[in-house]
Amino acid sequence: MIYVLEDLINGILMGSIYGLTALGLTLIFGVLKVINFAHGSMLMVGMYAAYWAVALTGVHPYLALVLVIPVMYLFGHAMQDIIIKPIFKAEKQVREPITVIIVTTGVWYILDNLSLLVFGPQYRTLQDNPLRGKMLEFGDIMISVPKLWGFAAAVATALAVYLFLQKTRMGRAIRATSLDREAASLMGINQYRIYNVAFGIGTATAGIAGVALVPFYNVFPSVGVLFDIKGFIIVVLGGLGSIGGALLGGMIVGVIESVGPQVMTATWTEAIVYALFLLVLFVKPSGLFGVKYDW
């Protein structure tokens, strides 16, 4: 019984980090109405940036945030501005230009293979960092410290993004654009600028997830793919475009993955996750927190 509780807690913690990786995906979808297939690769870039920042300077792993957040923001901003914006301009009459999926898939392949070329195929881990393998003990229950910090980062990031969207001038403009981009244009909002900012923020949150993962997770060129697939499931579970939904969806997947092996073979847990995904699609296609219309 006590193991189930431990697995439950660790599942929630790891799941919140999954949620953090999916946060940017849901934000970008909510605003641009296109799926960014390169999101996992952006997480991979964030993980390498965090890894090298720490490995080369020897600072505390979480200090990498200072570098990773602005770098990843600019990376996302530039990617939308240079690569995706021209498609939107060329397909003005189309609400969800499908071409973007193909282009972002291209970006995914290029980024993953570039990192393979530059960094090689080996799995890298941050050796002797202060968080590695560190556990908190409550009686018989062991909780991973870096996962606990990851949980804190996920909640704080989700809250910060939520407040930004609710309370600031730019945040309101982003929400307006996501609800009706043409009406937003008529209010003097430059939709392409909004897309740049939304893409920048979405990529920066992937960077934060990268920093949270690096102390206890391997870094390798195709690491993003694992999170990409989970990310899509989480985003659909939680409701496309919903910030809180991404976090909760992540936790659900995390708990199934960690508690599941107590009662069944570990490989079955994946089937359970997909079954739940299908169930949600059948019962509430807009996801747990999704809004029924528009999107």
Place this chain on the structure above:
Amino acid sequence: MSFLEVNNIDVYYGDVQVIFDLTLHVDEGEVVSIIGGNGAGKSTLLRTISGLISPERGQILFEGVPIHRSPPEVIVGRGIVQVPEGRRLFTLMSVRDNLIVGAYNQRADREKERTLEEVSSLFPRLRERESQLAMTLSGGEQQMVAIGRGLMARPKLLMLDEPSLGLAPLLMKNIFQTVRKIADQGTTVVLVEQDVKNSLSLSDRAYILEHGRTVMEGPAEELLENPHVKVAYLGL
């Protein structure tokens, strides 16, 4: 030189030409109606002036400056604001946030608190509803938010696309009175309407569009008496 000048524009949706060699002008302080049936090109004309579509030929000048190649946000910044057909509110945002988004452009943003006061006194109903989601309002209230949101941008020229559409007669009258009030406070107004009688009676001048061309123009009271207008638009 007029306030707004539209000179010989041709507008296409893809390969289909919707507006043919259209010329019109609006002077400062006027209320100008644009009248025509479905598919006459009224909304397309407003969309072109707002910069959502560019004319293939011809030019549009506002205060003497060409704007027909400018993006919508630049045109809003210059002071031309459109209240689109069907209201197009940001449904999942509060009434207050809808209004504040209206003041997004730099010029309006500086004065947004004061403008919000003005809009609230024009539509006292909206003050009661300010924290409600826009989608929960009635049709009449939604139209108030749409017009209020347009006013938040501090327009020099306000273009209204069928503000009376789908409203009960009493609310319609209300909206027309509000439009008159806005004009009396010094904003130039372009009004696109299917309700010809009401819109002509509050306008100074009007243009009649048929199949993307202006077929008639003149002072509003003259058009009200015109036999063609009477037969085709007033049903007399």
